[in-house]
Amino acid sequence: MTDWIRKPEEFEYIVEPDVFHDLFGHVPLLFNPVIADYIQRYGQGGLKAEELGAGEMLARLYWYTIEFGLIREPEGLRAYGAGILSSSGELKHSVQSPEPQRLPLELARTMRTRYKIDTYQQTYFVIDSFEQLFELTAPDFTHLYDQLRALPEFGADSKPLAARTA
Numbered sequence: 001m002t003d004w005i006r007k008p009e010e011f012e013y014i015v016e017p018d019v020f021h022d023l024f025g026h027v028p029l030l031f032n033p034v035i036a037d038y039i040q041r042y043g044q045g046g047l048k049a050e051e052l053g054a055g056e057m058l059a060r061l062y063w064y065t066i067e068f069g070l071i072r073e074p075e076g077l078r079a080y081g082a083g084i085l086s087s088s089g090e091l092k093h094s095v096q097s098p099e100p101q102r103l104p105l106e107l108a109r110t111m112r113t114r115y116k117i118d119t120y121q122q123t124y125f126v127i128d129s130f131e132q133l134f135e136l137t138a139p140d141f142t143h144l145y146d147q148l149r150a151l152p153e154f155g156a157d158s159k160p161l162a163a164r165t166a
């Protein structure tokens with residue numbers, strides 16, 4: 001966990017995670033048992049992904065869910081990702097702005113989509129429930145990684161990039 005906190009003028013958005021991000025953004029979600037199980041399963045997958053050189057693909061799933069995930073609820077679109085919840089500016093951008101792409105969370109697409117680390121996201125992935133997130137997260141994505149390595153990636157703006165040559 002981090003040990004510093006943003007200045008008042010940085011309240012809307014900061015690049016580096018601070019203690020406000022950790023405590024306000026991450027901790028409440030960990031009290032949800034389905035999310036806690038998802039994180040555990042994700043961690044198991046992380047060990048496997050490291051062995052397979054697929055850490056970057058799996059990291060994108062974390063980024064677009066636990067950090068910048070959106071969820072569709074009966075009342076409308078809501079944010080659950082800690083990166084959004086700890087940024088009042090990105091909260092409005094992600095849920096209300098017409099600018100970003102909002103796509104249904106789909107493993108293959110999410111793992112092929114790059115992301116921004118220094119500005120608001122241009123693409124968000126939307127889930128219907130935390131149960132959906134848990135169900136689609138297998139502890140071993142070996143087969144999926146093999147398929148995805150042969151396919152082109154998408155930029156953070158959701159536009160397809162040229163096919164990888166190596």
Ligand SMILES: [Fe+2]
Pocket residue numbers: 017021026067082083
């Ligand atoms: Fe975080």
